[in-house]
Amino acid sequence: MVVTKGKTNKAKPWTQAREAHHEKELADSKALIRKQPSAIGGSGLFATRAIGRGQLICPLDGTRKTHQEVEAAPRDHWWHEYALGSSAEGWSVIPDLDSVGWHLANHSCNPNAIIDSKRDNYLVARRDIAPDQEITFDYGWERFEPMPCHCGEEHCSGNIGLHYPGGDFDAFTVARMMRTAYVYRNKVPFKRFFYAFKGQLDASKLDTLFELAFGSDKDAAVEWMLREGILSNPGR
Ligand SMILES: [Zn+2]
Numbered sequence: 543m544v545v546t547k548g549k550t551n552k553a554k555p556w557t558q559a560r561e562a563h564h565e566k567e568l569a570d571s572k573a574l575i576r577k578q579p580s581a582i583g584g585s586g587l588f589a590t591r592a593i594g595r596g597q598l599i600c601p602l603d604g605t606r607k608t609h610q611e612v613e614a615a616p617r618d619h620w621w622h623e624y625a626l627g628s629s630a631e632g633w634s635v636i637p638d639l640d641s642v643g644w645h646l647a648n649h650s651c652n653p654n655a656i657i658d659s660k661r662d663n664y665l666v667a668r669r670d671i672a673p674d675q676e677i678t679f680d681y682g683w684e685r686f687e688p689m690p691c692h693c694g695e696e697h698c699s700g701n702i703g704l705h706y707p708g709g710d711f712d713a714f715t716v717a718r719m720m721r722t723a724y725v726y727r728n729k730v731p732f733k734r735f736f737y738a739f740k741g742q743l744d745a746s747k748l749d750t751l752f753e754l755a756f757g758s759d760k761d762a763a764v765e766w767m768l769r770e771g772i773l774s775n776p777g778r
Pocket residue numbers: 650651652691692693694695697698699700701
């Protein structure tokens with residue numbers, strides 16, 4: 543913990559004055575945002591005026607559904623794209639697509655906004671946002687078939703939602719990751735994935751693998767992994 547002279551990290555008590563300030567902030571937030579075409583893709587959420595770091599941008603409003611209800615929806619239902627879940631609490635928020643709100647915000651690998659779950663789920667500025675700037679947050683998706691990311695940030699991972707769970711990876715998962723990386727021609731997360739892959743591969747083996755995986759014949763990479771004993775099963 544960093545100790546700053548004369549300051550504590552103690553949460554401020556929820557007073558009437560604070561509540562009034564919060565209500566005003568919430569009311570003002572409607573004037574802060576608008577919908578507009580985005581360079582990242584489709585439409586996006588944009589600041590109409592300067593938003594200061596820590597300022598509330600908009601509430602994460604919508605209809606609450608249980609995770610079971612969302613999961614029961616057909617695979618291609620739009621809920622799956624937009625449902626914003628709180629896994630701890632067992633419910634997801636489904637936005638009103640006609641409103642101007644959080645659901646318009648695109649993903650970025652270096653977002654200027656963050657979901658503040660401590661403040662009852664608001665989108666909050668994580669740094670100063672200039673007027674007309676696009677408002678973004680990290681979707682935090684965890685899935686093996688990610689969407690390509692077009693956020694344009696210097697350290698863009700290239701994918702939305704490519705995360706690496708700990709523990710063992712079965713052959714099917716490895717093969718699928720490889721195919722995803724190949725399809726998106728995205729070497730960076732692929733490389734990171736294999737470094738994380740139980741440290742089984744040394745640098746020269748990784749180089750061989752990347753040459754094969756990003757060469758003309760991606761199946762050669764899988765064959766090579768089978769020969770090297772990295773994969774024991776070519777996938778289902
Ligand atoms: Zn990105």
